[in-house]
Amino acid sequence: MKDILTIRGLSKSYHKIRAIQNLNLTISEGQAYGILGPNGSGKTTTLSIVTGIIHQDEGSFSWFEKKPEASRRKHIGSLIETPHFYPYLNLEKNLRIICDIKGIAYGDIARVLETARLYERRRSRFSTLSLGMKQRLGIAAALLGDPRVLVLDEPTNGLDPEGIAEVRELVIEQVAMGKTLILASHILNEVEKICSNVAILKKGELLASGPVKELLAEEEIIEISCDDNAALKTLLEKSTLTKAIELENGLLVVTLNDRVTPAEINAFAFSNKRVIHHILSRKRSLESQFLELVKEE
Amino acid sequence: MRKLLHIEQIKLLNYNPFRITLGIYFVAFALGLLIYPAVDKEIPVISLSDLFRFPNVWLFLTWVTEPYNALLAMIIIMITTKEFNDHTFKTQVAFGLSRTDLLLQKLILIVVLALFATLLLGVTSLTLGLIYSYKLTFKIAMENAWVLGYYMISSFAYMSAGLLIALLIRHTALSLLTFLAMRVFVDPVLFLLLRNHEAKWYLPFRTITRLTPPPDLIEIFQRKMNSGEPLDETTLNILPKGLPAWLNLTMVIIYIAIYFFFIHKLIQRRRLT
Numbered sequence: 369m370k371d372i373l374t375i376r377g378l379s380k381s382y383h384k385i386r387a388i389q390n391l392n393l394t395i396s397e398g399q400a401y402g403i404l405g406p407n408g409s410g411k412t413t414t415l416s417i418v419t420g421i422i423h424q425d426e427g428s429f430s431w432f433e434k435k436p437e438a439s440r441r442k443h444i445g446s447l448i449e450t451p452h453f454y455p456y457l458n459l460e461k462n463l464r465i466i467c468d469i470k471g472i473a474y475g476d477i478a479r480v481l482e483t484a485r486l487y488e489r490r491r492s493r494f495s496t497l498s499l500g501m502k503q504r505l506g507i508a509a510a511l512l513g514d515p516r517v518l519v520l521d522e523p524t525n526g527l528d529p530e531g532i533a534e535v536r537e538l539v540i541e542q543v544a545m546g547k548t549l550i551l552a553s554h555i556l557n558e559v560e561k562i563c564s565n566v567a568i569l570k571k572g573e574l575l576a577s578g579p580v581k582e583l584l585a586e587e588e589i590i591e592i593s594c595d596d597n598a599a600l601k602t603l604l605e606k607s608t609l610t611k612a613i614e615l616e617n618g619l620l621v622v623t624l625n626d627r628v629t630p631a632e633i634n635a636f637a638f639s640n641k642r643v644i645h646h647i648l649s650r651k652r653s654l655e656s657q658f659l660e661l662v663k664e665e
Numbered sequence: 666m667r668k669l670l671h672i673e674q675i676k677l678l679n680y681n682p683f684r685i686t687l688g689i690y691f692v693a694f695a696l697g698l699l700i701y702p703a704v705d706k707e708i709p710v711i712s713l714s715d716l717f718r719f720p721n722v723w724l725f726l727t728w729v730t731e732p733y734n735a736l737l738a739m740i741i742i743m744i745t746t747k748e749f750n751d752h753t754f755k756t757q758v759a760f761g762l763s764r765t766d767l768l769l770q771k772l773i774l775i776v777v778l779a780l781f782a783t784l785l786l787g788v789t790s791l792t793l794g795l796i797y798s799y800k801l802t803f804k805i806a807m808e809n810a811w812v813l814g815y816y817m818i819s820s821f822a823y824m825s826a827g828l829l830i831a832l833l834i835r836h837t838a839l840s841l842l843t844f845l846a847m848r849v850f851v852d853p854v855l856f857l858l859l860r861n862h863e864a865k866w867y868l869p870f871r872t873i874t875r876l877t878p879p880p881d882l883i884e885i886f887q888r889k890m891n892s893g894e895p896l897d898e899t900t901l902n903i904l905p906k907g908l909p910a911w912l913n914l915t916m917v918i919i920y921i922a923i924y925f926f927f928i929h930k931l932i933q934r935r936r937l938t
Contacts, residue, residue: 419759421937438763446759452752457679468672469760509760 369396371433372517372548373418378427380413380572387413388572391427395565397516400549402563402580404556404658410572411552412449415521419446431517442470446519450526451506455495459486459505462494463512472513483538484508499526507535511542518542521552536561556658568658587611588624590633593646600642609636619646669770670777672757677744677774686740690782693733694789697726716880717797720808726790727816727877734820735848737778738827742840745771745831755937768932771828772925779820787813815876815914822873822917825924832931866907872916875907 371394378391388410395401403411416422418429420441431440453462463477481487484504489497497505503526510518523539524532539562543549553559559566560580567577576583594600597620604610604622609632612623622633630647637644677683716725748754754767762770787810794806827844834840852870859865866875907913 420763421755421758423934438758438761438766441759442761448755448759452756454676454679454753455751456681457675461675461679465672465675465757466760468668468675469757469762471668509756 369398371395371430372397372399373429373431373550374433375414375418375429376427378414378417378429379425380410380417380422381425386572388417388569391569391572391574393567393574393577395548395550397548398546399565400543400563401551402559402566403550403552403569404554404559404566405569406554408571409554409569411554411569412521413572414569415446415448415519415550415552419444419448419519421448442513443515444517444519445510445512445515446521447503447506447510447523448519448521450499451502451509453494453502453505453509456493458491458493459497460490462505463509466509466512470513476512476514480508480511483511485534500528500531503527504531504535507538515547517548517550519550522554523551524553524555524558588628588630589621589650590624590630591616591619591621591646591648591650592633592637592644593619594637594642594644596642600637600640600644603637603640603642604633607636609633621650666769666773669766670773673770673774680744680747682743683740686736686743690733690736691785693736694730694785697729697789714797717793719794719798719801719806720810721880722790722794722797723809723812724877724880726786726793727812728879730786731816731819731874731877734782734823735845737782737820738823738844739841740778741771741775741824741827742831742844743837744774745828746835746837746840749831749835750837752937758937764932768929771928775821775824775828778824779817782820783813783817786816812877818914818917818921819873819876822876822921822924825921825928826869829924829928829931832928832935866913867916869920872908872913872920875913876917878906 373393373395375391375393379389380387391410391414403414405411413422417424418431418436420436420438429436431444434440454465457465459481460477463480464474467474467477477490478487481490484507486501486504486508489501494502494505503523507520507523510520518539520539524535527535536558539549539551543562549562551559551563563580565578566580566583568575568583592600597615597618601613601615601620604613604620609625609628610622611625614621624630624633630649634644634647716722757767758764790810790813791806795801798806826847827840830844830847831840834843848870852868855868856865856871859868865871908916
């Protein structure tokens with residue numbers, strides 16, 4: 369699979385603050401790649417560098433396995449932070465400027481405005497749009513010319529729940545069409561729903577990267593209790609059914625191995641003459657795993 | 666190039682402050698055409714219409730309208746700082762323009778505005794010359810028309826200085842104030858402080874204003890007093906102050922080169938966010 373974006377040893381500081389440190393990433397064609405991290409983790413700085421808006425202090429990157437010349441960005445649709453257009457121009461004229469930059473026909477403007485549900489407002493000035501509409505225009509601009517790659521930085525910022533759902537659906541459609549997506553977000557649920565791969569950043573450093581299913585896989589956790597929790601704990605630890613067992617407030621909190629069900633735990637305890645009188649499924653949320661990854665060490 | 670020009674066209678023709686400032690520039694020229702002849706009737710000895718005659722009309726109008734170039738520089742400052750304030754440079758770069766394209770956009774705009782200003786001055790001078798001249802031959806009419814070239818360089822230099830100030834400061838009001846302070850206060854004060862030194866002629870705005878120096882108005886007064894006749898179609902002297910014309914022109918070109926050196930550096934290095 370062809371590499372779309374390769375980042376090698378990228379670093380950037382703002383005075384004394386290290387925004388990103390020695391970042392390495394490779395994003396391949398067709399991937400929906402999430403860059404996940406809390407605010408200030410370096411997501412926007414990374415995307416600003418690869419879209420030419422700011423310069424890195426160290427390191428390098430390449431687009432489409434070639435030098436990152438400005439012309440390469442014509443094949444990329446990007447939305448970095450909030451969309452910025454000419455406030456006194458109407459939507460159509462703003463998009464004409466993007467068409468001129470990309471060297472594409474104005475005919476595509478109607479299509480992207482319709483996709484973003486802004487066609488009726490095409491003659492409105494950009495300054496008259498609501499935050500959500502501005503965000504949708506940013507996405508419409510990114511879709512102009514049907515680019516191979518979409519780079520979206522917090523695309524659902526400022527949108528109401530309905531708007532968030534629409535944008536996510538729109539992005540998922542683009543991914544389904546085979547486009548490569550690079551999505552920066554601090555919302556775990558968004559990355560989980562849209563992306564196939566993820567890189568987790570914290571304070572500018574890459575904490576982990578890999579397929580979403582592996583990195584942020586849901587684990588089944590149950591809490592159980594019987595007459596002799598200590599004995600049951602010993603039994604379970606010797607078995608191959610569990611990953612971890614902790615004693616919490618008189619309950620055993622058990623992380624199950626893959627494909628092990630609570631019923632099997634119950635049957636195992638019963639076969640070892642331990643009667644479980646309390647059993648409750650406590651699925652560990654993705655959010656708690658994410659927080660665990662990025663928590664202060 | 667055409668693409669960049671078209672992008673600037675979309676941006677500017679819809680931008681009210683640009684249209685208004687350009688309108689003021691137009692009105693200033695038009696008022697000149699109406700007011701000078703009206704004032705003329707009130708002045709008994711010197712007739713301004715003498716100055717509207719070929720070949721002196723070229724020298725007189727380039728000198729009189731030279732300060733109008735400050736308006737063009739202010740246009741450049743307004744639109745450049747607005748691009749920073751609205752973060753639209755960022756959008757254009759993210760969609761595929763290079764930073765050199767951003768510079769070229771503004772360079773093209775400066776060239777177009779300088780051409781426009783020169784054309785407007787040329788047409789105005791030609792019209793007044795045709796109206797007021799007694800003797801009309803091609804040689805007399807075109808004798809001083811070369812000064813239009815200097816006027817264009819003057820416009821270009823003003824706007825280049827404006828662009829540099831806009832990129833350095835990025836704030837509209839502060840940039841405009843700095844530009845006006847440089848033109849109206851700093852340069853003249855330095856000129857006064859250096860009055861006993863040749864260096865005063867090398868000041869940036871002084872060299873620009875000396876591209877289109879004033880005609881010797883005292884000479885007109887004396888000629889009129891002596892003969893009482895209307896001024897004939899002989900060329901007036903240009904006040905012999907400052908550097909030789911070739912050196913002055915060279916200095917302006919050097920200053921423009923210095924401005925663009927720093928403009929290029931700033932555009933390449935500035936954060937566009």
